[in-house]
Amino acid sequence: MKRIEAKHLLGLENISTQDIETIIDVGFTFREVLERPVKKVPALNGKNIVNLFFENSTRTKISFELAEKRLSADVTNFSASSSSVKKGESLRDTIQNIHVMKMDCVVMRHPIPGSCLQLSNYVDVPIVNAGDGTHEHPTQALLDMMSIKEKFGKIKGLNIGIVGDILHSRVALSNIFGLIKLGANVKLCAPPHLLQRHIEDYGVSITYDVDELIDWADAVNVLRIQRERMGVGLIPSIREYRKFFGITSERLSRHKKEIVIMHPGPINRGVEIDSQVADGDQAIILDQVLNGVAVRMSVLYLLLGSNDFD
Amino acid sequence: MSKIKSILLNELEMSKMLTRLSHEIIESHNEISSLAIVGIRTRGEIFARKIVDSIEKISGHKVDFGILDVTFYRDDFSQNLGSPKIGPSDVNFNVNDKNIVLVDDVLYTGRTIRAAMDELFSFGRASSIKLGVLIDRGHRELPIKADFVGKNFPTSNNEHVHVLVNEIDGKDEVRLVEY
Amino acid sequence: MILIKGLEKNKGFILLKGGRLYEPFLSIDKKNDILIKDDVIVKINKSIKEEKNYKVINCDNNIITNGFLDLHVHFREPGFEFKETIKTGSISAFYGGFTRVCTMPNTDPVIDSPELIKFIIEESQDTPVYIHPIGAITKGQKGLEISEIGEMVEAGAVAISDDGIPVKNSQVLRFALEYAKKFNIPVINHAEDNCLVNDGLMHEGKMSTKLGLPGNPDIAESSMVYRDLAISEYVGGRLHVPHVSSFKSLEIIKIFRDKGVDVTAEVTPHHLSLTDSILRNYDTNAKVAPPIRSSKDQKALIDAIKSGLIDCIATDHAPHANEDKDRDFKHASCGMIGLESAFGIVNKTLAAEKVDITDIIDLFTVKPSRVMNIIPNVIKEGNIAEINIIDPVCKWIFDQNSIKSKSNNSALLDREMFGKVLYSMNKGYILNCKV
Numbered sequence: 001m002k003r004i005e006a007k008h009l010l011g012l013e014n015i016s017t018q019d020i021e022t023i024i025d026v027g028f029t030f031r032e033v034l035e036r037p038v039k040k041v042p043a044l045n046g047k048n049i050v051n052l053f054f055e056n057s058t059r060t061k062i063s064f065e066l067a068e069k070r071l072s073a074d075v076t077n078f079s080a081s082s083s084s085v086k087k088g089e090s091l092r093d094t095i096q097n098i099h100v101m102k103m104d105c106v107v108m109r110h111p112i113p114g115s116c117l118q119l120s121n122y123v124d125v126p127i128v129n130a131g132d133g134t135h136e137h138p139t140q141a142l143l144d145m146m147s148i149k150e151k152f153g154k155i156k157g158l159n160i161g162i163v164g165d166i167l168h169s170r171v172a173l174s175n176i177f178g179l180i181k182l183g184a185n186v187k188l189c190a191p192p193h194l195l196q197r198h199i200e201d202y203g204v205s206i207t208y209d210v211d212e213l214i215d216w217a218d219a220v221n222v223l224r225i226q227r228e229r230m231g232v233g234l235i236p237s238i239r240e241y242r243k244f245f246g247i248t249s250e251r252l253s254r255h256k257k258e259i260v261i262m263h264p265g266p267i268n269r270g271v272e273i274d275s276q277v278a279d280g281d282q283a284i285i286l287d288q289v290l291n292g293v294a295v296r297m298s299v300l301y302l303l304l305g306s307n308d309f310d
Numbered sequence: 311m312s313k314i315k316s317i318l319l320n321e322l323e324m325s326k327m328l329t330r331l332s333h334e335i336i337e338s339h340n341e342i343s344s345l346a347i348v349g350i351r352t353r354g355e356i357f358a359r360k361i362v363d364s365i366e367k368i369s370g371h372k373v374d375f376g377i378l379d380v381t382f383y384r385d386d387f388s389q390n391l392g393s394p395k396i397g398p399s400d401v402n403f404n405v406n407d408k409n410i411v412l413v414d415d416v417l418y419t420g421r422t423i424r425a426a427m428d429e430l431f432s433f434g435r436a437s438s439i440k441l442g443v444l445i446d447r448g449h450r451e452l453p454i455k456a457d458f459v460g461k462n463f464p465t466s467n468n469e470h471v472h473v474l475v476n477e478i479d480g481k482d483e484v485r486l487v488e489y
Numbered sequence: 490m491i492l493i494k495g496l497e498k499n500k501g502f503i504l505l506k507g508g509r510l511y512e513p514f515l516s517i518d519k520k521n522d523i524l525i526k527d528d529v530i531v532k533i534n535k536s537i538k539e540e541k542n543y544k545v546i547n548c549d550n551n552i553i554t555n556g557f558l559d560l561h562v563h564f565r566e567p568g569f570e571f572k573e574t575i576k577t578g579s580i581s582a583f584y585g586g587f588t589r590v591c592t593m594p595n596t597d598p599v600i601d602s603p604e605l606i607k608f609i610i611e612e613s614q615d616t617p618v619y620i621h622p623i624g625a626i627t628k629g630q631k632g633l634e635i636s637e638i639g640e641m642v643e644a645g646a647v648a649i650s651d652d653g654i655p656v657k658n659s660q661v662l663r664f665a666l667e668y669a670k671k672f673n674i675p676v677i678n679h680a681e682d683n684c685l686v687n688d689g690l691m692h693e694g695k696m697s698t699k700l701g702l703p704g705n706p707d708i709a710e711s712s713m714v715y716r717d718l719a720i721s722e723y724v725g726g727r728l729h730v731p732h733v734s735s736f737k738s739l740e741i742i743k744i745f746r747d748k749g750v751d752v753t754a755e756v757t758p759h760h761l762s763l764t765d766s767i768l769r770n771y772d773t774n775a776k777v778a779p780p781i782r783s784s785k786d787q788k789a790l791i792d793a794i795k796s797g798l799i800d801c802i803a804t805d806h807a808p809h810a811n812e813d814k815d816r817d818f819k820h821a822s823c824g825m826i827g828l829e830s831a832f833g834i835v836n837k838t839l840a841a842e843k844v845d846i847t848d849i850i851d852l853f854t855v856k857p858s859r860v861m862n863i864i865p866n867v868i869k870e871g872n873i874a875e876i877n878i879i880d881p882v883c884k885w886i887f888d889q890n891s892i893k894s895k896s897n898n899s900a901l902l903d904r905e906m907f908g909k910v911l912y913s914m915n916k917g918y919i920l921n922c923k924v
Contacts, residue, residue, distance in 0.1 A: 013699060025396075032398030033382065038432035041382035071382075091817050112817035113701040114771030121770075135701025173701055196698040301382070 004302045008127040010116050011136035012178040020178055024146045026302060027295040033070070034294055043301050044073035047104040052094060053130070054080045054110040059265055060130050060140070063289070064107050067296035073304075076103070091115060095122045105304055108132075126303040131170045139299060140264055141174035143292040145182060147284050148219055150291065151260055156183035161213040163189040163245060164223025164272055165234075167196055171223060171264045176204055189213040191245065194234065210245050214252065219260035222247050225272045238271055249276040260284055312470065312487045318445070318463060319484035327460040328357065331442055332364035334458050335411055344437065346374035346408045350426050351397060354414035356475050357444060361413060374408065376401035376433075383425035405434035411458070415473040417443040420454035445484060447471050493580055493893060495921035496617070501544065502526050503919070504537060508548025508878065511847055513855040514555065514867040518847065523553060525874045528917030533870055546912065548878055552846065555868060556588025556875040556915055557853040559828065560648075560861050561677075561731055561755060561803035564590075564620075566612065567605075568597025573808040573895045575609065578828075579616035581806070581894040583920050585828040586853070586877045586910030588618050590806075591861060594625040595652040601625035601636040603644035610645050617918035621647040621863055626665045626676065630654050635665050642672040647861050648729065650677035653778060653823075655713060657683070659720060666726030675729040675753065675860065678717050680738065681779060685709035690818055692734075692782040696765040702818060705780050711737035718745040718752060729860060730754040732805050734779040736789030743798055753860045754793075755803035758831045759900065761790050762838040767900055773814045773821035775900035777805070791842050794852065801857040804831045808896035825901075826894045830887045832879070833906025840907060846881045878912040885909055 003026075004019040012020060033041055049068050053061055061077075068075045080094075098106060107128045108116050113135035120127050131137040149155055160179050166172045166188050176199075179186050186204040188195060189212075200206060207213055213220060225241060235241050242248065247261065261273070261283045269275045278285060319327070339345045342365070349358025355377045362375045377400040412426055427439060442458035447465040465471065465486070472485040503525045510521035510533070522537040523530060539545055564578035573581075575592075582590050592609060594600035600609065606622050613620035624641035628634050630651045638649055649669060656662040656678055669676050686709045691697050693704020714730055721728040722745060730742060733754050745752055759777060764784045767775045775781060793799040807824025814821050832853065839849050858865060866875040887906050889897060913920050 029379070029396050029398045032400075033432075036399075036401075036432050037434055040432065042428065043382040043384075091815065110817065112819045115817045118771050118773075118817065133701060134703070173699075197693055197704065198695040198698050201695050202698070 003305065006303070008116075008120050009138050009299050009303065010120060010127065010129050012138045012141055012174045012181065013136065015138075017181045020142070020145075020181060023142055023295065023298050023302060024149060027142070027146045027291065027298040028150075030294040030297040030301075031291065033297070034290065040070045040072060042072045044068070044071040044304055047073045047304055048076065048102070049073045049105045049107060049300065050076045050078055050098065050101070050103045051130075052078050052080070052106060052108040054108070054115075055131070057109050057131065060109065063292045064130060064296055066293050067300060070293070071297055071300055073300070076101075091118060095119065098123050098125070105300065128299060128303065134168055134170060134173075136174040136177075137170040138174045138178075139292070139296050140171050141178045142299070143288055143295045144175055144221060144262060144264070145178055146291045146295050147262065147288045148260075150287065151284055152218065155179065158184045158218045159187065159216055160184045161187050161189060161217035161220040162223065163210055163213060163220055163247065165194045165225055166190045166199070166223070167194045168226065169223050171221075175221060176202055180204070187213055187216055189245065191235070210247070211251065211255075214255050214259060215257070217259050219262060220247065221262040221264070222273050224264065224266065225268055227268070242271065246271070247273045247277055249274045249280070252277060252282070258282055262288060265289070312489050315469065315486045315488050317483060318471070318486055319461065321482040324444070324482050324484065327444065328360050329364055331458050331460060332361050332368060335361065335442065336365055336369055338440070338457070339409055342369050342371040342373065344407065344409050346376065346403060346405075346410045348376040348378055348401065348410055348412050348426075348430065350412065350414045350422060351377060351379045352478070353473050353475055356477050357415060358413035361442070374403040376403065378426050378429050380422055380425035380429055383429045384421065399429065401433045405430065405436050407435075407437045409438045409440070410436045411440045411442050413442045415444050416471045417441070417446045417454075417456050417459075418449055420450045420452035423454050424452050444473060445471050495923070496580070496583075497919060499525070499527055499914070499917055499919045502540070502542060504539060504543040504545045505548050505553055505878065506537070506539070506545050508551045508553040510868065511552050511554045511850060512868045513847070513851050514858075514865070515869065517868075521553070523868070523876075525914070528873055530868065530870055530872050530874050533868070546878065550880070551911065552850070552879045552881055553868070554850050554877050554879060555854045555865055556877055556913060557586045557832070558589040558857040558861070558863060558865065559587045559804050559806065559831070560591040560801070560857045562590045562592055562806040562828065563595065563808065563824070564592050565596060565808060567608070571895075572810050572813070575612040575620065576616055577893070577895040578806070578808070579613060579618045579620070581826070581828045581892075583617045583913050583915070583918070584893045584922055585831050586879070586913050586922075587828055587831075588875045588913065588915040589621060589863060589865060590618060591621045591623050591647055593623055593650060593652040595630060595654075599625050599630050601628050601630070601641075603637060603640040606641050606644040606646050617913075617915050617920065619915075621645065621861065623648045623650050623677065625649065626651045626656055626678075627661060632656050632658055632661060635661065635668060638665075638668060639672055642674055646674070647863060648675045648677055650731070651679065653679050655679045655681050655683065659716060662717065663720050663724055666721050666728065667724045670724075670726060673727075673862065675727045676721075677729045677731050678713075680710050680713035680717060680730060682709045682713045685712065689780070690776065691768050692765045692780040694765060694783050696768060700768060700771065702768075707735035707737045707782060707786065710735050710779050711741055714738045715741045718742070718750060721752065722748070722750045727751045731803065732757045732760060732779060733790065733793075733799060734760045734782050735786050739789050739793050739798060746798065753800045754798070755801050755857070755860070756790050756794065756799045757805045758802060758827055758834045759825060761787065761794070761802070762834045763787070763900065771818050772900055773816065773818060774825055774898045774902075776818065776821055776823055777807075777825055778823040791838065794839065795842070795844060800860050802831060802835055802852045803857065804828055806894070808894050809898045810896055814898050824898070826892070826896055826899050829891050829893060830899060830901050830906060832910055833885065833887060833908055834901055834904070836881065836908035837906055840881075850879070873916065874914045876914045877910050879908065880911050881908045883907075883909045
């Protein structure tokens with residue numbers, strides 16, 4: 001019996017709602033494993049997983065590595081230099097290397113959208129997208145949804161806001177596709193030029209007013225403002241961004257309803273979110289980190305356990 | 311297609327058997343306070359719960375109870391034999407220095423019990439582990455033997471023992487089924 | 490000459506029997522038999538009797554027409570011979586029914602001098618096609634100083650273009666448009682405002698949003714088309730807009746044409762036949778510049794063909810080696826090959842839109858000839874036989890075997906085509922495209 005239909009986790013846009021729900025459910029089972037004195041299960045004993053990171057990432061990489069080790073898989077880390085990505089040679093070589101090394105699963109982070117899907121055309125082991133540029137970062141969205149479900153007991157019917165640089169985010173699209181599939185209402189809030197055109201066609205609503213978003217939402221996912229976006233004309237200044245889009249404690253205190261605050265990390269304290277908010281009772285940011293390990297265990301277990309690739 | 315060959319146990323026989331198993335477990339444990347019963351999902355869990363109720367009634371002592379889901383510990387998931395529905399384990403007591411009786415419905419190859427013992431170790435170091443099963447149908451593939459057996463029932467490989475419980479199936483009954 | 494299966498030099502008589510002769514240059518459209526000796530048409534008549542020494546090609550239900558002209562190809566020589574050479578490109582063209590092509594100057598070195606124009610023409614001498622090179626507008630395609638346009642035209646250049654690099658400096662473009670008037674050649678400017686392209690990798694729209702790829706908006710093209718036409722109108726120049734991709738650009742071309750400005754435009758088979766949904770699996774073969782756009786744009790391009798706003802088809806045949814395309818989407822090269830599949834896919838698209846076969850043939854023959862002032866060997870007695878025999882309704886699959894180019898970067902691979910060039914003839918060569 002297959003537990004999920006999908007052969008790879010490339011994104012949440014092209015995976016069934018049923019599969020998303022299964023991954024989150026099994027994620028909660030692994031949450032229980034993470035509470036045990038011994039947090040390791042032998043489920044993927046003897047499986048080789050390679051973490052291919054063509055772009056710097058500390059948190060995602062550690063989270064995947066922890067998930068793999070707690071499933072007893074053998075882990076190989078491969079960090080490519082950014083120069084090989086610049087030359088664009090990486091994908092082709094990667095394909096050959098994976099064949100030769102007889103890996104059972106590939107976890108890949110790559111700066112260019114679509115790279116994981118392209119790789120899946122040539123490699124017949126499961127591929128997990130750990131972020132492909134401004135496209136998708138499905139495990140991040142899964143952990144976000146798992147955290148929402150943990151907090152509210154459901155996802156369907158909730159009002160979920162996402163605020164920040166939606167256009168350049170690797171997190172936003174996956175969250176949008178996943179949340180809409182699971183029946184949440186999604187509203188985006190960003191400076192108008194940092195939103196994709198036609199994004200409303202994918203079932204979300206838009207506001208440029210962060211106070212309106214807070215009034216409306218049950219939970220708000222605060223995206224990180226990347227400092228490299230400053231100074232290239234996209235965000236005029238930190239103080240201006242804070243004034244119009246920042247999740248400050250002063251702003252939250254003006255609203256009667258208490259909403260849940262999420263953040264994919266790493267946090268720019270004092271830029272997109274205040275320290276008091278990030279460390280406060282409303283925030284579930286640390287739960288997100290823990291759920292990240294659990295949901296990645298779930299993804300790897302379901303992909304490697306439910307399909308026979310021999 | 312499967313067909314029912316015979317009814318091995320009916321409701322009354324099952325109930326009597328559980329009472330007998332409970333007595334045997336009490337007899338072999340001098341200190342009830344260190345005894346814990348752990349059921350293996352899903353049907354083992356139900357019998358374990360019944361045995362706990364029975365032991366508590368007979369002895370008047372509270373007995374620790376836990377549930378194991380051995381899915382992640384199985385050695386055969388790539389053959390897609392793992393349980394289709396995975397749920398969390400629930401062992402809410404300190405396993406260290408406990409005398410534990412694992413409970414399952416049917417003992418067959420022994421692989422589930424091997425997985426359950428491994429998993430139990432991830433919660434701590436038990437003082438001892440014993441095994442209680444409702445039916446032992448033979449065909450062991452590992453050196454595992456039950457300490458408390460409801461009924462030994464030798465079977466052939468194309469036969470299957472179906473244990474029905476009221477909580478899931480609407481009735482208590484053990485059937486011998488042929489494929 | 491490189492020999493491929495089915496290509497031979499004709500010796501003796503060939504009789505084309507029973508075909509419909511469609512000769513738009515001479516306004517002929519009726520059943521005619523044609524007798525060819527070696528490389529020359531010796532007789533055209535309602536019915537020519539077979540002789541024993543004639544090789545007969547039965548042309549029942551087929552159309553005999555002029556060889557095609559593609560005014561926009563890349564043959565990569567000199568400099569990138571691993572992608573294509575003048576010889577392999579010529580065979581690829583001939584297989585698709587093209588007996589004449591205009592090559593773009595973006596080679597290494599850039600074709601910006603009469604010597605290099607002569608080199609291209611000389612290299613094409615012993616191929617089955619005539620090559621009419623396009624010279625660079627500016628020296629080295631750098632957009633700074635205009636090149637020796639007059640010398641290049643005398644050497645055989647038929648137009649000027651900096652190909653994929655838009656002439657950014659409006660004053661330089663003005664000079665070029667003005668100066669080119671003396672030599673009566675069109676100026677072809679790749680219309681894209683690179684600031685608005687903003688590293689976009691596909692058409693900006695619903696699909697780019699879904700794929701997370703940075704978008705290249707249609708206004709990057711249309712605003713440049715507007716600038717080019719405003720300058721051209723002002724100086725009375727002659728502008729040709731290559732590979733129009735968006736309905737917004739068509740709107741602007743229409744405004745200027747209605748005012749009487751001398752502007753022509755081409756569309757590629759892929760912009761005419763595909764939409765951006767082809768990129769849903771990040772097929773780098775469909776990565777082209779300008780990008781393949783939405784279904785609304787595709788529909789507008791078809792309408793512009795019907796109304797005559799777009800003059801002709803041009804393939805923008807852009808061969809790239811596998812290693813240029815087997816990359817992530819950002820680093821993969823832009824462009825696709827198009828010569829072998831051009832007629833089959835365009836005919837399929839336009840026939841489905843009820844466009845008459847003769848109007849479709851015009852897009853490949855008489856209309857591009859008018860744009861570039863190139864007069865072919867028309868089909869009459871005494872002329873060199875520059876002829877295609879076409880089955881307008883044959884269904885076939887465009888696969889690896891149909892590719893004669895050195896490269897195989899096509900987004901149309903394994904698609905069904907409608908209509909095929911069965912035989913092409915030119916310069917005494919005959920190619921049986923059925924084998």
